[in-house]
Amino acid sequence: MKKFIALLLAAMMVMSMFAGCQSGSEQTATTAAQDQPTGEQAAADTGAAVKIGLTGPLTGGNSEYGLAVRGGMEIAVEEINAKGGLQIEFKAEDDEADGSDKAVSAYNTLKDWGMQIFAGAVTTGSALAIAAETVNDQIFMLTPSASAEDVALTGSNIYQMCFTDPNQGASAAELMSQKWPDATIGVIYDSSDPYSTGIAEGFLAKAEELGLNVAVDDAAFTADNKADLSTQVTQCKDAGCDMVFLPFYYTEAAQVLTYANTVDYHPTFFGCDGMDGILNVEGFDTTLAEGLVLMTPFDANATDEATVSFVTKYKENNDGKVPNQFAADGYDVIYALYNACVAAGIDGSTSAADACALLQEQFSTMTVDGLTGKGMTWDENGMISKAPAAVVVTDGIYVPIS
Amino acid sequence: MQILQYLINGISIGAVYAIIALGYTMVYGIAKMLNFAHGDVIMVGAYISFCVTNYLGLPSIVSVAAAVAVCTLLGIVIEGLAYKPLRGTSSLAVLITAIGVSYFLQNAAQLIWSSSPKNFTSIVTMEPISLMDGQLVITGEVLVTVAASIVVMLGLTLFTGKTRTGKAMRAVSEDRDAAQLMGINVNQTISTTFAIGSALAAVAGVLLCSTVPTLMPTTGSMPGIRAFTAAVFGGIGSIPGAMLGGILLGIIETLSKAYLSTQFSDAIVFSVLIIILLVKPAGLLGKQVQEKV
Numbered sequence: 155m156k157k158f159i160a161l162l163l164a165a166m167m168v169m170s171m172f173a174g175c176q177s178g179s180e181q182t183a184t185t186a187a188q189d190q191p192t193g194e195q196a197a198a199d200t201g202a203a204v205k206i207g208l209t210g211p212l213t214g215g216n217s218e219y220g221l222a223v224r225g226g227m228e229i230a231v232e233e234i235n236a237k238g239g240l241q242i243e244f245k246a247e248d249d250e251a252d253g254s255d256k257a258v259s260a261y262n263t264l265k266d267w268g269m270q271i272f273a274g275a276v277t278t279g280s281a282l283a284i285a286a287e288t289v290n291d292q293i294f295m296l297t298p299s300a301s302a303e304d305v306a307l308t309g310s311n312i313y314q315m316c317f318t319d320p321n322q323g324a325s326a327a328e329l330m331s332q333k334w335p336d337a338t339i340g341v342i343y344d345s346s347d348p349y350s351t352g353i354a355e356g357f358l359a360k361a362e363e364l365g366l367n368v369a370v371d372d373a374a375f376t377a378d379n380k381a382d383l384s385t386q387v388t389q390c391k392d393a394g395c396d397m398v399f400l401p402f403y404y405t406e407a408a409q410v411l412t413y414a415n416t417v418d419y420h421p422t423f424f425g426c427d428g429m430d431g432i433l434n435v436e437g438f439d440t441t442l443a444e445g446l447v448l449m450t451p452f453d454a455n456a457t458d459e460a461t462v463s464f465v466t467k468y469k470e471n472n473d474g475k476v477p478n479q480f481a482a483d484g485y486d487v488i489y490a491l492y493n494a495c496v497a498a499g500i501d502g503s504t505s506a507a508d509a510c511a512l513l514q515e516q517f518s519t520m521t522v523d524g525l526t527g528k529g530m531t532w533d534e535n536g537m538i539s540k541a542p543a544a545v546v547v548t549d550g551i552y553v554p555i556s
Numbered sequence: 557m558q559i560l561q562y563l564i565n566g567i568s569i570g571a572v573y574a575i576i577a578l579g580y581t582m583v584y585g586i587a588k589m590l591n592f593a594h595g596d597v598i599m600v601g602a603y604i605s606f607c608v609t610n611y612l613g614l615p616s617i618v619s620v621a622a623a624v625a626v627c628t629l630l631g632i633v634i635e636g637l638a639y640k641p642l643r644g645t646s647s648l649a650v651l652i653t654a655i656g657v658s659y660f661l662q663n664a665a666q667l668i669w670s671s672s673p674k675n676f677t678s679i680v681t682m683e684p685i686s687l688m689d690g691q692l693v694i695t696g697e698v699l700v701t702v703a704a705s706i707v708v709m710l711g712l713t714l715f716t717g718k719t720r721t722g723k724a725m726r727a728v729s730e731d732r733d734a735a736q737l738m739g740i741n742v743n744q745t746i747s748t749t750f751a752i753g754s755a756l757a758a759v760a761g762v763l764l765c766s767t768v769p770t771l772m773p774t775t776g777s778m779p780g781i782r783a784f785t786a787a788v789f790g791g792i793g794s795i796p797g798a799m800l801g802g803i804l805l806g807i808i809e810t811l812s813k814a815y816l817s818t819q820f821s822d823a824i825v826f827s828v829l830i831i832i833l834l835v836k837p838a839g840l841l842g843k844q845v846q847e848k849v
Contacts, residue, residue, distance in 0.1 A: 214666075215666070215671045215772075215774070217671060218671070218672055345818075372817075372818060372819075374818045374819045376822065378778060379778075379813075379821060381569075381782075382569045382767075382768060382810075384569075384810075385562065385810050385813040385814050386813070386818065388558075388561055388562065388814070389814065392561075405673045405770055405772070408673070408675050408770060409769060409770050416684055416695050417693040418684070418693065435674065435675045436610070436672070436674040436675065437606065437676060437769075437771075438675035439675070439677075
C-alpha cells in the first residue's frame with residue numbers, strides 16, 4: 155500500500171513538471187495538422203513549401219513571450235498559405251528561454267526537420283546561444299524580439315525586427331527632450347538584466363548629449379534584491395524627480411507604481427516595451443497606471459485595418475486573449491521573410507545557405523510596412539530602423555502620444 | 557528626515573524577513589533540518605489569500621484564515637509524505653528532499669495559477685500616516701507587519717516556554733533520543749512543529765505580498781533565502797534571534813542601498829553576515845554548545 159502511494163505521488167510530481175510541456179506540444183501538433191493539407195496542396199501547386207522555424211519559451215516562467223510570438227506567426231502563416239502561391243511550413247520548438255543547452259538543442263531539432271530560415275529566438279539569452287550556430291550553418295536568422303546589440307553583431311546573416319536596447323533608450327531620451335525638456339529625471343533599472351542595462355545606458359548617453367537634467371542615474375536593483383524597490387523610489391522622490399524612467403518589465407513596474415502611490419509620490423512614469431502588459435496584470439489597480447507613458451511599437455487598440463484584422467484573428471485563436479507587441483513582432487517577421495522570399499525567388503528547393511545569401515541581399519535594400527512600423531529598413535549590421543512610437547495610458551487604455 | 561524614511565523602509569521589509577525567519581528557526585531548532593520549501597509554502601499562502609479575496613470576494617480577514625488553514629494542512633502533508641519517512645537517515649537526504657519539495661510546489665503553482673504575475677491587494681486598509689509635510693510616510697503595512705512579528709515572537713516564546721507541547725519541543729530539540737526515553741512522542745512533536753511553521757508561513761506570505769505586491773510562483777524563494785540568512789545571522793534555533801536578525805538584515809540592506817551602492821547592497825549585506833559569523837560563530841543570540849566527546 156505504501157509503495158503504491160509513493161508511486162502515485164511520484165507520478166503526480168512527474169506530471170506536474172511536464173504538464174506545461176504537454177499542452178505546448180499538443181498545440182504544436184494541432185498547428186502541424188492544420189498546416190498539412192495546405193502544405194500538400196502547395197506541393198502540388200508550386201513545389202515544396204519554405205520551412206521556417208522558431209525557438210522560444212513555450213513553457214515555464216517566460217512562456218507568455220514565446221506563446222505570443224508563436225501565435226502571431228501562426229496567423230501570418232495561415233494568411234499567406236490561404237493566398238496560394240508561395241507556401242510556408244512553420245514549426246516552433248520550446249527552448250524555455252534557457253540560453254545554455256536547451257536553446258541549441260531546440261535549434262538542432264529544427265535543423266533536423268529541414269529548416270531553411272530561422273525566425274527566432276524569442277529571448278536574448280537563447281538568441282545569443284543560437285546566433286553563433288547560425289553563422290556556422292549559414293542559416294538566415296531574423297529574430298522577432300531578441301533585442302541585445304550583440305545578437306545582430308554576431309554575424310552578417312542575423313537581423314532584428316525589434317529595436318536594439320541602446321537604440322530604444324536613445325529614442326526614449328529624444329522623446330523626453332521634445333515633450334518634457336525641463337523635467338528632472340530619475341532612472342531606475344535592473345543591473346542584472348542585459349535588456350534593462352542596455353536601455354538605461356543608451357538613454358543616459360543620449361540624455362547627456364541632449365542636455366537633459368538627470369538627477370538620479372544609479373538607482374539600480376538586481377534579480378536577487380528586486381523584492382523591495384522602495385529605496386529606489388524614495389531616492390527619486392528625495393531628489394525631486396518629476397519624471398521617472400523605468401526601463402524594465404511590467405512585473406517590477408507594478409511594484410514601483412504601487413509603492414509610489416502609497417507614499418503619495420506622483421511623477422510621470424516612463425516605460426519601455428517591457429512595460430507593455432501592465433494593464434493586464436490580474437489584481438492590479440489600473441488607475442495607478444493613469445498617465446504612464448510607454449514606448450511600444452504595437453497598440454492593440456489602433457483602428458487601422460491591418461491591426462483590427464490581426465487582433466480579431468489572434469483573439470479567435472487564443473481564447474480571446476489580446477495580442478501584445480511580441481505577437482505583432484512575430485507576425486511582421488513572417489511577412490518580412492515572405493516578401494523577401496518572393497522577391498528573391500526562394501522556395502522549398504533552395505538550400506539554406508543559398509537562401510541565406512539571397513535574403514541578406516534583400517534585407518539590405520528592402521523596405522517593409524508592418525504592424526510594428528511603417529517603412530522599416532535594416533542597416534548593414536542587421537539592426538532595424540523604424541520610427542519609435544509612444545503611448546500614454548488614459549482611462550485605462552493606450553492613447554498614441556501626439 | 558531621509559534617513560528616518562529609509563529606516564522605516566528597512567524595518568518594513570525586515571519585519572517580513574523576521575516572520576519568515578521565525579518559521580525557519582522553529583523547524584531547524586526542533587527538527588534539526590533546513591526546510592528549504594518554507595519560502596514556497598509562503599507563496600502558496602499568498603495565492604490562497606489572493607484567490608479567496610479576488611475570486612470569492614470574501615473579506616481579507618477570512619482570506620488570512622483560509623491561507624493559514626490551507627498552509628497548516630499543506631505543512632502536515634508535506635512533512636508526513638516527504639520528511640517523516642526519512643527520519644533517522646542522513647541530514648543530506650532530508651535537505652535534498654526539501655529542495656525537491658520546493659521545486660514541486662513552484663511547478664504546481666505555475667500549473668494552477670500560471671506564470672504570469674498577479675498583483676496582490678494589500679490586506680491593510682489603513683491610510684498611511686504622513687508626518688512632517690509628507691516627508692516621512694509610515695504605511696499601514698509597516699505597522700501591521702511589525703506588530704504581527706512581535707506578537708508571533710512573544711507567542712512562540714511563551715508557547716515553547718510554558719506549554720506542555722512547547723516543553724516537549726524543547727526536549728526533542730536538546731536530545732531526541734533522551735526525549736523519546738522520557739516518553740515524548742518525537743514524531744508527533746516534529747509534525748506539530750511543521751504545522752506551526754507552515755501556519756506562520758501563511759501569515760508571512762500575506763504580509764510579504766501586502767508589502768511587495770507582485771505575486772508569482774517564485775515569489776517566496778528569494779525572501780525565503782534572505783530570511784534563512786536572517787535566521788543564521790540572529791542565531792539559528794533562537795526565537796528572539798530570528799526577529800533581531802530579520803530586522804537588522806532589512807535595515808542594513810536598505811541603508812546600504814540608499815547610502816553606499818544599490819548594485820552592491822547584496823555584497824555589503826553578506827559581508828556583514830560573514831564578519832558577524834567570524835566573530836560570533838553561533839550568530840548574534842545563538843547559544844554556543846560545547847561538543848562533549
